[in-house]
Amino acid sequence: MSSDEAETRPRILEAAWRLLETRAGQGVRMGDIAREAGVSRQAVYLHFPNRAALLGATTRYIDEVKRVDDRLRASREAGDGLTRLDAFVDAWCGYIPEIYGVARALMAMQDDDDAAAEAWADRMRAMREGCAAAVKALKNDGTLKPDLPAAAATDLLAMLLSVRNWEQLVRDGGWSQRRYVEAIKRMARDSLVATKI
Amino acid sequence: MSSDEAETRPRILEAAWRLLETRAGQGVRMGDIAREAGVSRQAVYLHFPNRAALLGATTRYIDEVKRVDDRLRASREAGDGLTRLDAFVDAWCGYIPEIYGVARALMAMQDDDDAAAEAWADRMRAMREGCAAAVKALKNDGTLKPDLPAAAATDLLAMLLSVRNWEQLVRDGGWSQRRYVEAIKRMARDSLVATKI
């Protein structure tokens, strides 16, 4: 065997991705993924020790295919802090719907499963770094609200950009992605950027 | 039997509350609640059809004991819109840590259990009404941002006040309750209230 048609591992990842996306991260069991990949359930366990690991690997796989790091990094090349903030919000908010399926499945496991919690926390770390970078750019420009410490600003921006907030407005609240992005951008500016007198 | 010491039903609710609070809503099973109440697991099912119903009843029980409605209503009696907004944010944010245990358990069930989803949605409806009232007060004062429709403002305020955001800042992010409340208050003002020229 060895090289069947497509290698089994990526085929499992593709299957997981597809199911997670179409079912919005809900009710996707190990057996479903296996069937979708055209492989036995045990074969999945041959490649991934457990569900959390498979979901974690799926996120990384999506990141790779969608070149997420590149897109987030690009947002750091804008000129002044304000444009950088906007660019980062744009990049991240645009990213959320693309990973929402996996994100939701991963978030649902967090309470019971340490591995899932770690996988998700890791994912969020990248986002926080982007927030911190944007805040730093503002601070360097002197456009960060003067009574707002950079660390606090970073936390608040990360809060604003959380997947849960996207979920609440877009998925549950019926907001369009476009409207959501614009609203978050405005909120970020209103909350973090010093008002010019 | 009939009136043992304390009636069984409230004793179960108290037990659920206590466990949910001490364990932060995590890993509280029907059997645990039964044991804590000094009652058999089946007795719990004699009073509540399922876990979602028990959790829902527990929230309502807490609300009753803590007089939540009164506290939220009080926030509507402040004078101008801005004070009302602050008062409502204060009231709701102060409420979150008191129900966090049940809230978390209920939120964790949402994906699988329609009854749980409904119980939580119902809980959130009360909060949204408060948001809408605060926004309306602002609008009446003419202090709502002019280009922000009331409905949008309500959605954004509800987003800001979500339990998930509290969770992220206070529980996971190490913010003190006080700092959290102040930050949310400021963000609400910055995002919703028209800047005086």
Next chain:
DNA sequence: TCGCTTTCTTGACACTGTGTAAAGTTGACA
């Protein structure tokens, strides 16, 4: 061509937690 190794399949099973079912116990009350 033989045998070894790797990858995958098949089928069975342990475990956890929810919810159901049925028979027995106990105290209140008429």
Next chain:
DNA sequence: TGTCAACTTTACACAGTGTCAAGAAAGCGA
């Protein structure tokens, strides 16, 4: 004394995850 309601005890069905062990099948080297 008998009945009713509330509760206990025991057993079980069910779903989904993860484990285990016995094969099958293809590639590969000798």
